[in-house]
Amino acid sequence: MKNILKFGKRAQGGATITWFGAFILMVFIMTIFVAISISIAGGRAVPLIGSGGNILKLQEANFDMKSLSSERTLIYVLENPVEFEGNKMSLKDLIGLWAIADDAGKEKSWEIINNNVKLALGRVIPAAEIDCNHFSYNLVEESKETVGAATLIIPIADKKVEVKLANGC
Amino acid sequence: MAAKNTGLLRNKKGDISVLLLVFLLLFLVTYVMFLFVTRTGKVDASMGDARFLESTFYEEGQARFYLTSAAEKAIARSYIEIANEKGQMVLNNFDEATMNLLLKDKMSANFEVEKSKYNLRDIKVQSISVSGEIVDIEFSDFPVLADLSDSKGNLIAKAIYRPSMKIRLNITERGLNSFGQINSARGVCGALEKIDEIQGCFNRELPNFDARVEQMGKEGEKVAYLVSKKRFLIESLLKSVDIGIKV
Numbered sequence: 001m002k003n004i005l006k007f008g009k010r011a012q013g014g015a016t017i018t019w020f021g022a023f024i025l026m027v028f029i030m031t032i033f034v035a036i037s038i039s040i041a042g043g044r045a046v047p048l049i050g051s052g053g054n055i056l057k058l059q060e061a062n063f064d065m066k067s068l069s070s071e072r073t074l075i076y077v078l079e080n081p082v083e084f085e086g087n088k089m090s091l092k093d094l095i096g097l098w099a100i101a102d103d104a105g106k107e108k109s110w111e112i113i114n115n116n117v118k119l120a121l122g123r124v125i126p127a128a129e130i131d132c133n134h135f136s137y138n139l140v141e142e143s144k145e146t147v148g149a150a151t152l153i154i155p156i157a158d159k160k161v162e163v164k165l166a167n168g169c
Numbered sequence: 170m171a172a173k174n175t176g177l178l179r180n181k182k183g184d185i186s187v188l189l190l191v192f193l194l195l196f197l198v199t200y201v202m203f204l205f206v207t208r209t210g211k212v213d214a215s216m217g218d219a220r221f222l223e224s225t226f227y228e229e230g231q232a233r234f235y236l237t238s239a240a241e242k243a244i245a246r247s248y249i250e251i252a253n254e255k256g257q258m259v260l261n262n263f264d265e266a267t268m269n270l271l272l273k274d275k276m277s278a279n280f281e282v283e284k285s286k287y288n289l290r291d292i293k294v295q296s297i298s299v300s301g302e303i304v305d306i307e308f309s310d311f312p313v314l315a316d317l318s319d320s321k322g323n324l325i326a327k328a329i330y331r332p333s334m335k336i337r338l339n340i341t342e343r344g345l346n347s348f349g350q351i352n353s354a355r356g357v358c359g360a361l362e363k364i365d366e367i368q369g370c371f372n373r374e375l376p377n378f379d380a381r382v383e384q385m386g387k388e389g390e391k392v393a394y395l396v397s398k399k400r401f402l403i404e405s406l407l408k409s410v411d412i413g414i415k416v
Contacts (some may be wrong), residue, residue: 006265011365019187020186023186023190026190026193030193030197033201034197034198034200037200037201037204037205038204067223068223068226068230070230071227071230072230075230077235078234081399083346086397087400088344089399089400089401089402089405092238093400093402096402097402097407100405131289131416150227152231152234152235153287155236155287156402156405157404157405
């Protein structure tokens with residue numbers, strides 16, 4: 001009887017060690033499986049638990065506002081035909097000429113540009129709102145967008161003219 | 170009895186291991202499902218702030234303006250190149266289809282030169298076609314990116330908008346006249362006798378050009394010199410399109 005018990009205990013020990021080894025091995029395989037799943041899953045994580053579920057809410061979105069209406073007005077203004085020293089051209093080309101002109105040429109074209117911008121704006125914007133629109137053009141190295149303003153670039157030779165129309169109302 | 174107890178104990182230990190394994194498997198399956206439900210594209214976006222769309226349309230409008238400007242310059246450059254290459258008698262005998270094909274070829278090269286002045290590397294030309302006074306340029310879809318952040322400035326998502334871009338330019342509206350119109354004017358005005366009548370006729374038929382007609386040689390051969398009224402700023406120079414045609 002004693003021998004049988006002793007033998008039985010040995011069998012019990014062997015079976016437990018086998019299960020234990022198998023358990024460790026399986027946990028290891030599962031860990032690898034989870035790690036691979038995480039790495040191949042998409043990058044976007046949306047909380048499933050808690051508020052929101054799988055709905056992406058953009059109610060309080062906070063992005064750089066760019067004025068679409070100002071952009072359309074600015075394009076209309078830049079495409080307007082103008083006359084400078086007997087030459088007909090578009091306003092965007094006159095602004096390009098201003099960029100490469102000497103001081104005297106800059107002064108001459110500056111006046112024509114400003115007068116034509118006022119005329120063009122007057123055709124698309126109600127008179128009461130014209131003063132709200134601020135048109136500017138500058139030579140820049142790199143263009144920078146401004147919140148609430150429309151910005152366009154006119155490249156000329158190795159220079160860039162940044163043209164902006166901002167609505168201040 | 171002792172043997173019975175030992176057997177029971179052994180079975181219980183085995184059951185616990187199997188039970189643990191089953192629970193782990195359940196956990197594993199649930200976790201992987203959770204991952205794929207939350208990280209796949211099946212996300213409903215509730216867009217309360219439609220200004221987001223304005224932002225993407227703004228980027229599209231900017232690209233459209235730059236492409237149109239580049240195309241306008243490319244047309245003027247192509248006209249100048251054709252006139253310079255073929256000489257002033259280029260329009261003595263020509264058919265519109267051949268000239269449009271030539272214009273299309275020149276346009277393809279010149280448009281890339283003009284486009285390279287803007288930051289538009291992602292936009293590729295798919296096709297250019299010239300028909301009468303209309304030039305159509307079709308582009309491959311290009312990505313307009315917008316970062317969406319919450320009120321604290323944390324990035325929520327990156328949105329990609331792929332507008333289908335196609336621009337159409339009317340050569341007449343851009344300050345020139347098509348080769349078809351020039352050829353047609355040549356036919357109408359060539360039937361007239363007096364130089365000032367021919368000149369007046371060209372100025373009427375081709376409103377975007379200033380025409381000057383001169384008599385060449387003793388045989389009464391007449392040449393009309395056409396200079397575009399509009400000037401184009403090309404490579405820092407204000408240029409007109411000058412074409413000479415035998416009447």
